[in-house]
Amino acid sequence: MRSAGLAALSGVLYFLGFIGFGYWPLVFLFPAVLLAALEGRTVRQAFLLGALAGFVGMCGGYYWLVHLLQAFAGLSLPLALLGYALLNAYQGALWGLAAALCAYGRRSGLPTVLALPAAVALAEWAYPLLFPSVVAASFLEVPQLMQLADIGGAYLVDAWVAFVGSALFEAVAAFRRSDPKRLGQHLAGLAVSLVFVAGYGTWRLAQVDAQVATARRLEVALIQANLGAAEKTTRRQEFLLRHQEMSRAAISAHPQTQLVVWPEAAFNRAIPREMKDVGQFITVGIDRPVLSGAITVLRTEDERFVYNSAILTSSTGQVRGVYDKVKLLAFGETIPFVDRFPSLKKLFPYTGTFDRGKILRHFQLEDGTKLLPMICYEDLLPSLVRRLWRADGPAEVLVNVTNDSWYGDTHEPGIHLALATLRSIETRRALIRSTNTGISAIVDPGGRVVAHTGQWTQEILPASVPLIEDGSTTIYLRVGDWPAWLSLFGFLGLWGWRRYGAGRRA
Numbered sequence: 066m067r068s069a070g071l072a073a074l075s076g077v078l079y080f081l082g083f084i085g086f087g088y089w090p091l092v093f094l095f096p097a098v099l100l101a102a103l104e105g106r107t108v109r110q111a112f113l114l115g116a117l118a119g120f121v122g123m124c125g126g127y128y129w130l131v132h133l134l135q136a137f138a139g140l141s142l143p144l145a146l147l148g149y150a151l152l153n154a155y156q157g158a159l160w161g162l163a164a165a166l167c168a169y170g171r172r173s174g175l176p177t178v179l180a181l182p183a184a185v186a187l188a189e190w191a192y193p194l195l196f197p198s199v200v201a202a203s204f205l206e207v208p209q210l211m212q213l214a215d216i217g218g219a220y221l222v223d224a225w226v227a228f229v230g231s232a233l234f235e236a237v238a239a240f241r242r243s244d245p246k247r248l249g250q251h252l253a254g255l256a257v258s259l260v261f262v263a264g265y266g267t268w269r270l271a272q273v274d275a276q277v278a279t280a281r282r283l284e285v286a287l288i289q290a291n292l293g294a295a296e297k298t299t300r301r302q303e304f305l306l307r308h309q310e311m312s313r314a315a316i317s318a319h320p321q322t323q324l325v326v327w328p329e330a331a332f333n334r335a336i337p338r339e340m341k342d343v344g345q346f347i348t349v350g351i352d353r354p355v356l357s358g359a360i361t362v363l364r365t366e367d368e369r370f371v372y373n374s375a376i377l378t379s380s381t382g383q384v385r386g387v388y389d390k391v392k393l394l395a396f397g398e399t400i401p402f403v404d405r406f407p408s409l410k411k412l413f414p415y416t417g418t419f420d421r422g423k424i425l426r427h428f429q430l431e432d433g434t435k436l437l438p439m440i441c442y443e444d445l446l447p448s449l450v451r452r453l454w455r456a457d458g459p460a461e462v463l464v465n466v467t468n469d470s471w472y473g474d475t476h477e478p479g480i481h482l483a484l485a486t487l488r489s490i491e492t493r494r495a496l497i498r499s500t501n502t503g504i505s506a507i508v509d510p511g512g513r514v515v516a517h518t519g520q521w522t523q524e525i526l527p528a529s530v531p532l533i534e535d536g537s538t539t540i541y542l543r544v545g546d547w548p549a550w551l552s553l554f555g556f557l558g559l560w561g562w563r564r565y566g567a568g569r570r571a
Contacts, residue, residue, distance in 0.1 A: 071102035072114040076121025076157075082203050083126050084483040085476025089203045095122075096181055096230025097237070099164065108168045115164025119157025127153055127196065129475035137294065137471055156194055163188035166556060173559050178231040178254065182224035183552035190220055190549030195395055197445040200226050202483040208512050209266030214490040215539040217548045218447050224548050225262060229255060273493065273511040280531035283434060283462065284323045285507075286315035287499045288331070291523035293470025294501075297333040304333050311525055312351045319527045322353055324430065326499040329358035329373070329441055329468040336376070338363040344382020352380050354430060356499075358440065358466040361387060370420040375438050375466050377428040386429065388438040389422025392449055425456035428464070434532060435460040437494070441467045444485040447546075450492065454542055461532040463488060463496040470502040474521050478504045486512040491541045495530050 075098040082091035099118050103111045130152060134145035163184045170180030189199060201222035204210040213221045232255040239247035290307045297304055312325045332347050336359050348355050354377065361374040372389040379385050428436040437453050437460035444450075444465040454460070465485060469478040482504050489496045489508045496508035503520035507528045518524040 068102045068104075068106065068110075068114055069117060071098055072118040073121045075099040075102060076118040076123075077125065079118070079122035079200075080125030083200075084202055084205055084480045085126070087206065089206060092200050092203045092226055093229045093233065095200075096185075096227045097234040099160075100167075100177065100181065100231065100234040103164055103168055106168060108165050108172070111168035112161040112165035114161075116154070116158045116161030118164070119160030120154050121157070122160070123153035123157045124149075126198070126476075126480070127156070129472045129477045132473040132475065133471055136473070152195065156196065156198075159188055159192040159194065162192055170556065170559065173563055175559065177235055178228055178251075181231045182227040183555055185227040186220045186224040186548040187552035187556065189223055190546055191553075197442070198480075198484065199223055199487070201487060202480070205483040205486060205512075205514070208486075209263050209270065211487065211490055211512050212266035212269045213262060214487050214512075215269065215493060215541055217544075218491055218541050218546055219487050220546055220548045224552075225258065228258060232258070270511045270513075273509065276533065277509060277531040280533060282529045283430075283532055284319070284321045285326055285497055285528050285530055286312070286319060286322045286324075287326050287497070287505045287507075287518070287526040287528070288312055288315065289328070289500060289503060289505045289518050289522065289524045289526065290331070291502050291521060294330075294468060295470075297330065301333060304331075307523075308332075308357075309347075309349055309351065311523075312353075312355070315525045315527065316351065316353055318525070322527065325351060325353050325355045326464065326497055327355065327357035327466070328499045328501045328505070329375075329466045330360060331357045331466075331501070332359040332376075334360070335371070336361045336374075338387070341384050342382055343376070343378060343384060347376075348378055348382040354378060354380055354385070356428065356436070356464060356466070358468075361389070371418075372422060373419045373440060374422075375428075375440055375464075377430075377436075379431065385431075386426070388426065388428065388440070389424065390419065390440040390443065391422045391425070392443050392446055393419055393421055394442055425453050427453070427457045427460050434462070436462050436464045436497075437492075439463065439465040439488075441465075442481075444488055444496075444498070445481070447488065447491055447541075450488055451542055451545060454492070454538070459536045459538060460492075460494065461534050462530055463492065463494050465496060465498045466500075467498065468501045469504075478502075478520055482506055482514065482517075486514065491539060493537065493539055494533050497528075497530055 075095050078091045078095040081088045102114050130149045131145050134140045134148045166184035167181045171177055199219040201211055201219040232251045236248055236251040288308055288311045292304050308327050308331050316322050338361050356377045359374050359376050361372045363370040375388045376384055377386040428438055469481055486508050489510055490512040493510045495510055498506045503518050505526050506514050506517035509515050516528045518526050
C-alpha cells in the first residue's frame with residue numbers, strides 16, 4: 066500500500082506541475098517520489114506502479130476529456146467517465162513502461178541517475194499517445210529551462226528533469242544512510258546540471274533576441290471569431306461572415322497588415338480542388354493574402370477524397386497553395402483500420418473520416434517568404450515538422466491553424482499552446498498560431514509567448530512576426546531524436562550483455 070500511495074502521489078505532483086495548474090517545480094519531485102515507490106520492486110511491479118502514477122497524472126491533466134466525450138461524441142455521463150478512465154489508463158501506461166525500463170536498468174547495475182533519464186526518453190518517444198504530451202512544456206513560464214530542445218528536442222529536456230528527480234532521490238537516500246560522500250556527489254551533480262541548463266538557456270535566448278532585433282518582419286492579423294465546432298453548422302452563414310467582417314476591420318485598423326490568418330476549418334464549406342480563385346467566396350472585400358483552414362474535396366473518375374486543409378490565397382483571392390493535414394487524429398478525424406473495415410463507421414457515427422495529406426510543402430507568399438504549415442495537433446509532433454523541413458527546406462516562420470473549441474473552457478487550450486511552443490525552440494523560428502475560440506498566439510523563436518488572445522473571446526490579434534531568413538537549422542533538426550535512439554541502443558546493449566555476456570562469464 067505504501068508503494069501504491071507514493072505512486073499515486075507522484076501522479077498528483079505530475080499534473081499539478083503541468084500547464085494550467087502551473088506549479089512547475091513539482092515536476093522535479095514527480096520522478097523522485099516515483100523512484101521511492103519503485104524501491105525493491107520487480108520489473109513487473111514497477112510497470113504497475115508507474116502505470117498507476119501515469120493514470121493519476123493523466124486523470125488530473127486530462128479532466129476535460131469528459132466534456133469532449135459528452136459534447137461531441139454524444140455519450141452519457143457514465144459512458145463519458147468510462148471512456149475518460151480507459152483513455153487515461155492507456156495514456157498513463159507510458160509511465161508504466163518508463164518505470165519498468167528504469168527498474169530493469171537498475172537491476173542490471175545501471176545507476177539510477179542514468180536509468181531513469183534513459184527510460185523516460187525512450188518511453189516518451191516509443192509509446193504512441195492519442196494526445197501527445199511531454200513534461201518539458203511545464204516550463205512555459207521559465208523558458209530558460211526549455212532551451213535544450215534545440216539540441217535534443219523535448220525528450221532531452223524530459224531526460225534532464227528525470228536526472229534532477231533521480232539526483233534528489235539519491236541525495237535523500239544518502240542522507241538517510243548518513244553517507245556524506247554520496248550526498249555531496251548527488252547534490253553537486255544536481256547543482257551542476259541546473260547551472261548548465263539555466264546558463265545554456267540564458268545564453269541561447271540572448272542569441273535569439275539579438276537575431277530577432279534585426280530580423281525582417283511579417284505583419285499579421287489573427288482572426289479569433291469565438292465560434293466553435295458546433296457553430297460551423299448551426300450558425301453556418303454567420304460563421305463565415307464574422308471571419309470576413311473581422312478581417313476587413315483588422316485591415317482598416319492596421320493597414321500595414323500583410324497576411325490575415327483564420328483558424329482551422331474557418332471556411333466552413335467544401336472547396337473543390339480544381340477551384341483556383343476563391344475571391345468571391347472567402348476573401349470578399351479582403352485585399353490581403355489570407356491563410357485559412359478549410360475542407361477541400363478532390364474528385365477523380367473513380368474516387369472522392371476529402372481533406373482537412375489549409376489554403377493560402379493571394380490578395381486577389383487566387384489560391385497560392387494548399388496543405389492537407391498529414392497526421393489525422395484517431396477517433397476525431399479518422400477511425401483506425403476504417404479502410405479495411407468500413408463497418409467501423411457505424412460504431413463511431415460522430416467521427417469524421419478525412420483522407421491523409423501526402424504532399425509536404427511550405428506555403429510561399431508573393432515576396433518569397435516560406436511558412437511551414439501545421440493543422441491542429443500536428444504542432445505537437447516534432448517528427449512531422451522535421452519531415453516538412455527536410456522535404457521543402459528551411460522556412461522563415463511556422464504557422465498553425467487549430468480548433469480547440471472541442472474541449473470547452475478548460476486547461477486544454479493552454480496545454481496545447483505550451484506544447485506547441487517547443488516547435489519554435491526546436492526550429493528557432495517564430496510560430497503564428499490561430500484558433501477559433503482561443504488561445505491564439507505569437508511565439509518567438511525562443512519559445513516565449515509574446516502576444517496572445519483570451520480563451521472563448523472574440524478578438525483580432527495584430528502582430529509583427531520576426532522572419533529568420535538565414536536558412537539556419539538546429540542540432541535537433543539535423544540529428545533528430547538522438548536521446549531516444551541512444552537510450553534504445555543502451556537498453557538493447559544492456560539486455561544483450563545480461564543475456565549473453567554475463568551468461569558466458571558465469
